[in-house]
């Protein structure tokens with residue numbers, strides 16, 4: 001019997017929200033023209049874009065002119081970091097960031113360093129929580145142009161003390177950039193930031209839409225060649241139908257977010273408890289309390305992460321992993337590394353509005369045997 | 384600097400193999416013995432200390448050059 005598919009990788013991409021699908025189809029008909037032109041089809045597209053921007057800004061609690069749509073969460077993160085550094089280059093060339101930022105932020109940091117800038121990494125503890133003392137010292141250091149902090153870890157779910165970190169930044173006069181990809185549309189966005197980014201595919205919008213918010217008064221300059229679209233912050237023609245779908249689904253996801261969090265968080269607790277109790281030699285990682293409602297990560301001792309993903313896939317379960325064998329670079333996840341937790345045999349489960357209690361229970365029922373079989377095959381039972 | 388009682392060559396092996404080799408060999412050594420694991424898989428730097436923590440064995444740290452190596456003392 002072919003097992004029914006259970007998709008548990010919402011932190012990479014949530015299944016398309018029905019509202020997104022509807023909006024996308026409608027906008028394919030009405031939103032194909034260039035919103036900057038001066039004829040009827042363009043005006044229709046312009047109305048769609050303006051409405052999408054207003055709705056999204058309202059959900060985020062920002063002004064529409066502070067918000068730009070980008071081609072992805074990754075490009076939004078690159079633009080946020082490089083633009084924040086460029087805008088304050090006269091203050092200095094240092095970027096402060098946590099060790100658990102998304103690779104998009106880390107790659108922007110590397111790009112900055114390769115061009116003569118500096119980067120200061122701030123560590124986290126074993127649960128993946130920012131070291132606030134080290135953060136406060138780092139942002140008060142000389143020549144800090146920008147500080148970057150992920151709102152909540154995409155790999156282990158630990159929610160970061162963004163507001164305390166923002167206070168330290170404000171005291172030092174340093175703008176804070178927050179990568180909010182895993183919180184927008186799911187939990188309230190913390191306050192205190194100057195620049196914020198998100199990604200539509202994380203909340204059930206289509207892939208290929210990011211958000212970039214630059215608060216009024218922030219010293220920020222586009223790092224890209226000039227382009228007048230999106231307030232000059234991010235170049236290129238927008239995929240307007242996708243933007244419209246992203247905006248519609250964000251509104252729907254945000255309206256339902258508290259109910260979904262209340263439903264999914266106990267399921268995550270159930271996974272945390274039962275995996276720890278029923279799978280021998282497993283390390284459930286991340287903060288058990290200050291965490292995202294929909295995401296949990298664990299590592300199984302002596303198990304090959306890639307083999308585990310394949311075995312789960314054969315049973316219909318789609319999950320992701322931070323183990324080195326599953327990455328193209330063959331390096332373990334820098335997040336697990338920064339936390340000092342086991343990196344092999346790693347599984348990240350992330351739930352979405354379509355995830356049911358029955359899905360989670362079937363996963364929990366099958367996982368112990370799948371892990372036991374892999375350990376038996378590898379001859380590591382009893383080690 | 385500790386002189387290891389034994390050297391376990393896991394060069395070229397991918398994780399979790401170096402950790403498995405360590406878990407097999409350490410209990411065969413007397414309590415107090417130090418084993419040096421040579422492992423160039425980058426995950427070993429994370430997973431060998433994590434294994435020591437989970438198994439209550441003592442991680443002595445990355446051994447001095449040449450090559451990536453990790454010292455572990457059997458304490459129980």
Ligand SMILES: Cc1ncc(COP(=O)(O)O)c(C=O)c1O
Nearest residue numbers: 072073074102154179181182199
């Ligand atoms: C925290 C975080 N930041 C940024 C991104 C990048 O977003 P996108 O996949 O839209 O490029 C992701 C998702 O991969 C993420 O989880």
